[in-house]
Amino acid sequence: MSGTHVGSPIAARVRHVEALLEHRGLLDDGEIDRRIDEFLAGGSPANGARVTARAWVDPGFAERLLADANGAIRELGLSMSGGLQEQRLKVVANTEAEHNVVVCTLCSCYPIALLGPSPGWYKSEAYRSRVVRDPRGVLREFGLQLPGTTRISVWDASAESRYMVLPRRPAGTERLGEEELAGLVTRKGLIGTAAV
Amino acid sequence: MPDLAPGMRVRTRSTDPDGHTRLPRYARGAVGVLVEEAGVHPLADERARGRAGTPQPVWHVRFAAADLFGAGDHTVTVELWEDYLVPIGERA
Numbered sequence: 627m628s629g630t631h632v633g634s635p636i637a638a639r640v641r642h643v644e645a646l647l648e649h650r651g652l653l654d655d656g657e658i659d660r661r662i663d664e665f666l667a668g669g670s671p672a673n674g675a676r677v678t679a680r681a682w683v684d685p686g687f688a689e690r691l692l693a694d695a696n697g698a699i700r701e702l703g704l705s706m707s708g709g710l711q712e713q714r715l716k717v718v719a720n721t722e723a724e725h726n727v728v729v730c731t732l733c734s735c736y737p738i739a740l741l742g743p744s745p746g747w748y749k750s751e752a753y754r755s756r757v758v759r760d761p762r763g764v765l766r767e768f769g770l771q772l773p774g775t776t777r778i779s780v781w782d783a784s785a786e787s788r789y790m791v792l793p794r795r796p797a798g799t800e801r802l803g804e805e806e807l808a809g810l811v812t813r814k815g816l817i818g819t820a821a822v
Numbered sequence: 823m824p825d826l827a828p829g830m831r832v833r834t835r836s837t838d839p840d841g842h843t844r845l846p847r848y849a850r851g852a853v854g855v856l857v858e859e860a861g862v863h864p865l866a867d868e869r870a871r872g873r874a875g876t877p878q879p880v881w882h883v884r885f886a887a888a889d890l891f892g893a894g895d896h897t898v899t900v901e902l903w904e905d906y907l908v909p910i911g912e913r914a
Contacts, residue, residue, distance in 0.1 A: 714861050716860065716882075732846060761896050777896065779896065781898075782899065784844050784846055785860065786860070787901055
């Protein structure tokens with residue numbers, strides 16, 4: 627039987643189904659936890675930060691990343707194939723003229739391999755329902771005040787792709803190396819709810 | 823359905839299906855522009871009903887917020903199966 631469950635009715639139902647599957651020999655004891663651990667293994671925002679820093683220092687990589695993100699992240703030894711099948715990755719770049727922000731309005735789709743498990747607010751109904759209608763207001767609540775001249779593009783992960791935002795490189799970082807640059811990148815920056 | 827291509831204007835279906843769909847309610851019956859094909863995948867609505875699902879192209883479709891919500895100067899790009907889309911000009 628898998629480990630942690632909260633005391634909600636849906637959790638009780640899931641636990642009951644899991645017990646039946648184990649009883650009938652369709653699932654091994656603890657198999658679900660093992661599969662989830664395998665899926666999460668190696669998934670961390672540090673991966674997204676590495677990808678971002680490489681794109682900042684290597685314009686050729688940035689170009690490949692925006693054209694074919696799955697191929698580009700393989701150059702860094704990363705992949706989107708931790709689940710049942712490889713997921714398509716779409717990277718969208720912030721510019722002075724355009725700011726991107728990612729949401730999954732239907733559930734909580736998220737690029738776990740590059741960002742790790744998603745934050746609680748990303749899964750909240752408030753974020754999911756409001757950021758598509760009023761992104762400027764929601765971003766302001768996150769502390770991100772965008773100039774009125776910056777267009778906002780919201781990406782709804784409603785199908786099979788997963789999305790990562792490529793933040794803008796901060797001013798005054800010309801002398802920093804790739805590793806130091808990666809240290810500046812935050813999870814919120816990669817979702818689009820903060821600048822870097 | 824004619825071959826879809828980036829830049830083409832489409833209208834999303836407005837029907838409210840009985841079961842699972844990945845056409846969000848806020849994007850139903852709306853006009854948007856095809857941005858880019860996002861691969862070919864079995865239709866999620868059919869898979870949710872226990873069928874294998876017909877593989878078909880999925881598109882990034884960009885909508886003006888004002889067209890979806892009646893207000894807003896941003897865009898929302900939703901990922902939609904071809905089944906949800908009707909090219910403008912063709913009668914549904």
